[in-house]
Amino acid sequence: MPSPLFLKVTLLLTLSNIVMCFAWYGHLKYLHGWRLLPVILISWGIALLEYSLAVPANRYGSAAYSGFQLKILQEVITLTVFIGFAKVVLGETPRWNHLASFLCLIAAAWFAFGIKESVK
Secondary structure: OOOHHHHHHHHHHHHHHHHHHHHHHOHHHHOOOOOHHHHHHHHHHHHHHHHHHHHHHHHHHOOOOOHHHHHHHHHHHHHHHHHHHHHHOOOOOOOHHHHHHHHHHHHHHHHHHHOOOOOO
8 A cells, every 4th residue: 555645646646647638748739829929928927836746745855755766667657657647638549669658668667666675
């Protein structure tokens, strides 16, 4: 059973990644005809909200996990969230090579968290 801290960090990182998908890629669907500068400013505003979730997640997580573990966890969450975002918002479906790459990242997460080591 994952620890409450791990669940808290994972939830905050998941929420931050959902928000960041809209900052980075939402304009491709929703602001397609807009000029670049307003799109950048809107994306910065969205990113500020994302940072208010990601920074606490990493601060809380640093009490038990290394920076490497937090980064690998964040990357796995990023791709998981993006697959859903790309399908639902952008109407794109991942191909076999995208899924194979994703499985390699899941393996990286297992190596980062599944092997016990004295970090802290």
